[in-house]
Amino acid sequence: MNRSWTLLAFSAPLVTPGAAAQAPARDLTPPRRTVEVSLSAAPARLELVPGTATDLYAYNGTVPGPVLEFREGDHVVVHFRNDLPVTTTVHWHGLHLPFAADGSPFHLVAPGETYDYEFDIPPGTAGTYWYHPHPNHETGRQVAHGLYGAIVVRAPDDPLAGIPEQVLVLSDNRLLPDGSLDLPDPHSHPALVDRENGREGPLLLVNGRELPELSIRSGEMQRWRIVNASAGRMYRLTIPGHALTWVGTDGGLFERPVEVNDITVAPSERVEVLVRGTDLPGSRLVVFDLPYDRYIPQTRPRLWNCPRKLFTLRYAEGPPTGGNVEPPPVPATLRRVEPLDPASATTTRVVTLSQGLINGKQMDMARVDVDAPLGATEIWEVENIVGMDHPFHLHGFRFQVLDRNGVPEPFPAWRDVVNVPRHETVRFIVRYDDFPGKWMFHCHILDHEDHGMMGILQVN
Ligand code: C2O
Ligand code: CU
Numbered sequence: 001m002n003r004s005w006t007l008l009a010f011s012a013p014l015v016t017p018g019a020a021a022q023a024p025a026r027d028l029t030p031p032r033r034t035v036e037v038s039l040s041a042a043p044a045r046l047e048l049v050p051g052t053a054t055d056l057y058a059y060n061g062t063v064p065g066p067v068l069e070f071r072e073g074d075h076v077v078v079h080f081r082n083d084l085p086v087t088t089t090v091h092w093h094g095l096h097l098p099f100a101a102d103g104s105p106f107h108l109v110a111p112g113e114t115y116d117y118e119f120d121i122p123p124g125t126a127g128t129y130w131y132h133p134h135p136n137h138e139t140g141r142q143v144a145h146g147l148y149g150a151i152v153v154r155a156p157d158d159p160l161a162g163i164p165e166q167v168l169v170l171s172d173n174r175l176l177p178d179g180s181l182d183l184p185d186p187h188s189h190p191a192l193v194d195r196e197n198g199r200e201g202p203l204l205l206v207n208g209r210e211l212p213e214l215s216i217r218s219g220e221m222q223r224w225r226i227v228n229a230s231a232g233r234m235y236r237l238t239i240p241g242h243a244l245t246w247v248g249t250d251g252g253l254f255e256r257p258v259e260v261n262d263i264t265v266a267p268s269e270r271v272e273v274l275v276r277g278t279d280l281p282g283s284r285l286v287v288f289d290l291p292y293d294r295y296i297p298q299t300r301p302r303l304w305n306c307p308r309k310l311f312t313l314r315y316a317e318g319p320p321t322g323g324n325v326e327p328p329p330v331p332a333t334l335r336r337v338e339p340l341d342p343a344s345a346t347t348t349r350v351v352t353l354s355q356g357l358i359n360g361k362q363m364d365m366a367r368v369d370v371d372a373p374l375g376a377t378e379i380w381e382v383e384n385i386v387g388m389d390h391p392f393h394l395h396g397f398r399f400q401v402l403d404r405n406g407v408p409e410p411f412p413a414w415r416d417v418v419n420v421p422r423h424e425t426v427r428f429i430v431r432y433d434d435f436p437g438k439w440m441f442h443c444h445i446l447d448h449e450d451h452g453m454m455g456i457l458q459v460n
Pocket of ligand 2: 356389390391443444445448449453
């Protein structure tokens, strides 16, 4: 598997003389370090399908862009350069950071310009995140061109440290016979279908490759961090004959692992799973994306209900790890996730999702849709009143789902996106703990977002 780790330039950790002596004795936080990253976005001619060149856009020359790896407590400076022929931004999806670093449509970077994104990684936010462009009306187009990459934030006390990891960035695309991106004329019928469903394609890519091979050893346990970077596609991942141990979501680990047979990953969502290599050395099998009906009947794609191949899992030859095909047990407890208390919420915001609209309105950069005081805890009641799913994302602040259609969530988990299925209502709780500014909330089907299914939360 081509797993491209970025070359990070580490500057010397910033340690103020005497600071360590003043720190409380039980503070195990390692010294804050500054991580500097150079990131560029530029046109690139790459092969998404071997032997066929496609004109794309790429972060640092690769699709997906480099995996950026940070630690809790890091001070991050990303020196970004826009070498594209179009205006862009870099949005750090899910990270809790100052308004000026959010890469939302409020901070555009014109062709030839540079922008420094500067932020700290707060303690307790270890998890899997990702980055992608966010210019108004153009996000889907730029992501389709290849601009997306994963972020891994590590905790000093990770209960799963030492388990081999794979970052799996899932995306899909559609090419014309000559290898160019299939981006239909905006007034054509295919464009209307894309606009309704979110652009999908038959080319399923895992870390930018079609049907790649991933290897595992018998008796080994692996931790997979899965990112859905697709514009509209919902993945329902399954490994025949293997249970998946679901250990985390957008904002990191749960308190306890959950056994599942398949796992659904909505657009922009992330999951962490443990995979136990229980087959014999030398065996191979296909990992599938199972059908998921998120569509309105009028534009439901043909073959939507066929399982699709995602990648091959190949068991290495040779004796099993530890001499036994039975991998080590999964830890029974992972970390504490402090639930936000609904009794502390001061307001409930009702947000109605319809086709292309939020609360009946299209996005307006000059309008504030929700005004909230800094420090407040609030409940958002997101109701989907139409016949297709809409994955709802809030910038800047992670949240905890309270209930779905009135059914209480079984355990607290940190998220920044939640799929709201057709005709269902999801309630979540959020605390605007710092960072005043204007924060987008939107449907993460990129075609919906680009056509105005977005609003603005102002915190101050
Ligand atoms: Cu992943 Cu507003 O974005
Ligand atoms: Cu939507």
